[in-house]
Amino acid sequence: MQVTPAKFKVLTFDVVGTLIDFEAGLTGGLMAIAEESGVDLDGEAALALYGECRRDPAAEKFPDDLARCYQVIAARFGLPTGDEYGARMVEAVAASPAFPDSVSALKRLGGHFRLVAMTNARRWAFERFSTALADPFWKVFTTDDTGTEKPDPAFFEHVFADLAGHGIAKADILHVAQSQYHDIGISRQLGMTNCWIERRHGRAGYGGTIAPESFTEPDFHFTSLAALADAVEA
Incomplete structure (x- = not known):
């Protein structure tokens, strides 16, 4: 499956569970x-x-x-x-580590898109996660910044409003996340294009992530961030 760089200007990322293990x-x-x-x-x-x-x-x-x-x-x-x-x-x-492919894949993706973090983590914890990821982000939105948590649509609307000030429309964004509950379902409801990184591929259940009421079929589906970077560069 191919992701065309020309179609998107920005990749927004869930951080905890997608980039940080x-x-x-x-x-x-x-x-x-x-x-x-x-x-x-x-x-x-x-x-x-x-x-x-x-x-x-x-x-x-x-x-x-x-x-x-x-x-x-x-x-x-x-x-x-x-x-x-x-x-x-x-x-x-x-102190959770980055997934083994996160730093290199983010560096590759950063050559094609602006990278934006959207995380339910507190700002103090995000700063530690960002260091583990080699600080790849153009913009960052934490729960401290938005005053709410995903999957609250208000979190996403806060991001949309900020990015609109930089000439970035919703259609310019690909939302990348592992959580069906926090990200994939609500991003679909809000009309975003999304990419599910199935970090628990091959394991049953949703692990430490809240299980969704129903599964949302994503626009793009990979089992690693490296695979997304490969698709972009294909």
Whole structure:
């Protein structure tokens, strides 16, 4: 499948889960605590519970909410509770690595498009993620900037309004994301062209990402960011 550079001016990116492997940070932090505590932890089950926890109306902004979610996960799986463990999990997720192909693929894509970050992460955490990604972005929109979180249409409208000031229309944008719930479904509803990066290809379920009520067929579908860069350069 080919993505023609001439058709788009901007690629907007979900960051956490698409470019940053937050599941690795989350499970790594949990497994370290489990090993210290002598608990045999099912990482996939813990990820699924985290996804459920993020649906709670009491949820705070990411990754600060890991302090709360950890207590839920700990109670379910017999891990130690306490504020110090919640703080460890916030740090573990904030230190999540980039996917192995993210930096190189973003560099390649940046030769064809302006790159824009659209993330539900707090600004403080995004700055760490951006460093891990070699700071590739022309513009950045965090939940602190927009005052809301995806999939709220207001997040996207904030971005549209800003980019319109630079002569960029909705039709000029390709939205790239792994989350069906936060990005692919709502971007379709708002009339955007989208690209689903299926990071969990070959694994069942939605992992630590909130599961969508229904699946949205994307305009473009790849299982890695490198494959998107290959399609652009084909």
